[in-house]
Amino acid sequence: MDTGVDNGGAIKSRLIDDEDDVVEGFEDFKGLRAVRSKTGLWKSASFIIGVEVAEKFAYNGVSSNLITYLTGPLGQSTASAAASVNAWTGTLSLLPLLGAFVSDSFLGRYRTIIISVLVYILSLGLLSLSASLNSDCKVGANTSDCAPPQLKLVAFYLSLYLAAFGAGGMRPCIQAFGADQFDGDNVNESKLKSSFFNWLYFAMSSGSLLALLILNYIQDNLSWELGFGIPCIVMFAVLLLYLLGSPTYRFRLHTDAKNPFSRVGRVFLNAAIPHRGCSAFVAADAEQPITNEGDIRDAKALLGLLPIWFTSLGFAVVFSQGTTLFTKQGQTMDREIFLGLKIPAATMQSLSFFTIIFIIPVYDWVLVPAARSLTGRPAGISMLQRIGAGLFMSLLSMVIAALIETKRLAVAAEWGLVDEAGATLPMSVWWLAPQYVLFGLANVFAIVGLQEFFYDQVPSDLKSIGLALYLSIIGIGDFLSSFLIALLESITSRAELDSWFDNNMNRAHVDYFYWLLVGISAIVMLAYAFIAKSYVYRERDLVRC
Incomplete structure (x- = not known):
């Protein structure tokens, strides 16, 4: 350096x-x-x-x-x-x-x-x-x-x-x-x-x-x-x-310290373009071929991450709901804590952060050593097992969110407040706590697991790019969530029934959207389990205690 x-x-x-x-x-x-x-x-x-x-x-x-x-x-x-x-x-x-x-x-x-x-x-x-x-x-x-x-x-x-x-x-x-x-x-x-x-x-x-x-x-x-x-x-x-x-x-140290750009470019070139041998591409001004066995091996390692990347997008779509629709639910509910003091609906997001801050020490100091004694892995469980656990918890959070939303709509109907868009329902906002807590748990497993996986499993010269791929999962998930909501809004608003995302949350059916995400998450989890089972780790992940 x-x-x-x-x-x-x-x-x-x-x-x-x-x-x-x-x-x-x-x-x-x-x-x-x-x-x-x-x-x-x-x-x-x-x-x-x-x-x-x-x-x-x-x-x-x-x-x-x-x-x-x-x-x-x-x-x-x-x-x-x-x-x-x-x-x-x-x-x-x-x-x-x-x-x-x-x-x-x-x-x-x-x-x-x-x-x-x-x-x-x-x-x-x-x-x-x-x-x-x-x-x-x-x-x-x-x-x-x-x-x-x-x-x-x-x-x-x-x-x-x-x-x-x-x-x-x-x-x-x-x-x-x-x-x-x-x-x-x-x-x-x-x-x-x-x-x-x-x-x-x-x-x-x-x-x-x-x-x-x-x-x-x-x-x-x-x-x-x-x-x-x-x-x-x-x-x-x-x-x-x-x-x-x-x-x-x-x-x-960079593998090709004299020309790191050439090294990174070769790996991406091999990942993007099929080739038949180690000397498929030859530099016009050099005697040595642009590609070699190491470049091809690293390109294959990079391509091997894509199935995990794609199947993690389902989690990212669920992840994006924590700052949007969850907050919209909370805005209609009783947010009084005591003596007339109300909390903003967005403040409920802090429950996820409190969960993360509480669980990570427990995970690192208690769960990892216990798992390490059983598996012999330095991290206790494998990175893909950790991600899979997070995917399951995100699915469970959507199930809870759908059930709570169904109850919230039932309360609105029971009290005759369906057409009262600005009314505060006689239902405490703390009903949303379980889904926020599960969200925090899912992040501890899935987000941290994805960070470690995309750092550890990329070639040594592409560590930053590996973590950028992880970050792009969340970004693409936001775009996919926006696209899915816009598509469903267009479809359901044309029907005789109310739109799933009506401005009046008491007439909307966000619960249907949550159940749809449950179905998507279940399909993605099955695909992920199949891919994760056949994935071959780099040797470094197999270090034993």
Whole structure:
């Protein structure tokens, strides 16, 4: 890894008394062979995890309340605001593929993270500045009677999409660079690497929860400038900490250090184009063939991930309901906690994060050691078994959600409130707690399992790209969910019966949609089980304790 330090042709290796203390395939910040006792592990990973916490804090600080800002200070209609949010989140979810390619081909993960964080800081600063520009639009205002200054709109959208580019570079690289601090070929460090993905998701959830509890309140009750400005300050502070940890990091050596872009390109070329032999493609200006057995093997490994990727899309469609339809259910229910204090329907999402924060320590400290003693695997159970458990829990959450929605509709009918769109039903919002808790459990198993799987099972030169593939599952799932809802809305609104997604939730039939997702999830699980059973892991996953 070329960190920019000029060693003046200095010797790139050192004499080490214990050769086992060298981590093969890695170097340190000075370009010397990475020493196990001085680099990597939790002392390094903690700096990197801090960047991920800050990114989740910043992202949720913007996204969770974005529709309120669009319909308030920017004076957009609800439909326009929803379209803007979907376009932004969809773009952000696919940009990690670009960021990962740039990282693995040109800059490396360390530099890509630095550049991406700087872009993120710039975007948040610009977002805070745009919020300070005067606007006559308020929440609930008639959008035809108010219009924000053109400069405010330009600055806002520029900053918003700059943030998307920053996140696109950070997300796959942070997770991959953090996992690089643990040697998967070492039995002890392999155990720690599996724990890293657990605690990474724990930290991510903590950052998201803090944003929901703190930034949303500041934005709604104090000022948008402060609500956008605080994440900017946090990101800057975390960048300094990340740079402070540089001397402790391990940097993965590229297989083709002189031309990593050529190496990555060859693997993708072999994955995309059929060939008949190891010398199918020959460079015009070189004697050596572009492809070799290693490239072909890695291309096959990359293609082997696609069936898992496709069958995980069903989980991603279910995953997208937690921030949309679940919230719509809660808005119609009794949200009073005590003495007239009501909680926002969206606050129920925090139950999933609380579940994640509670379960991950139990999983890592209790369940994994127990399973490890039975299976001999460093992670206790295999990555695909963990993902499969998450898929089952997501299916179960949809079953519970459908049953609760059926009961909610029955309560509306019983009390004669079917035609009262704005009425609060005599049914506590805590009825939704089980589906949110199951959602959190599903994430602990499926999301963390997918992160580890797409990192571990890709070729060493494509770790960032592997994690970008995992991130794209969630993004494509959002698009598929939107498409499915739009299609069903078009079909059911033409029939004599009420639309499944009627604006009046008491006349809608979201329960039918949930049962449809149950059916889709069941089919996907059967396909997943068949594919997972025949999947052959890379040798590294078969390390025994």
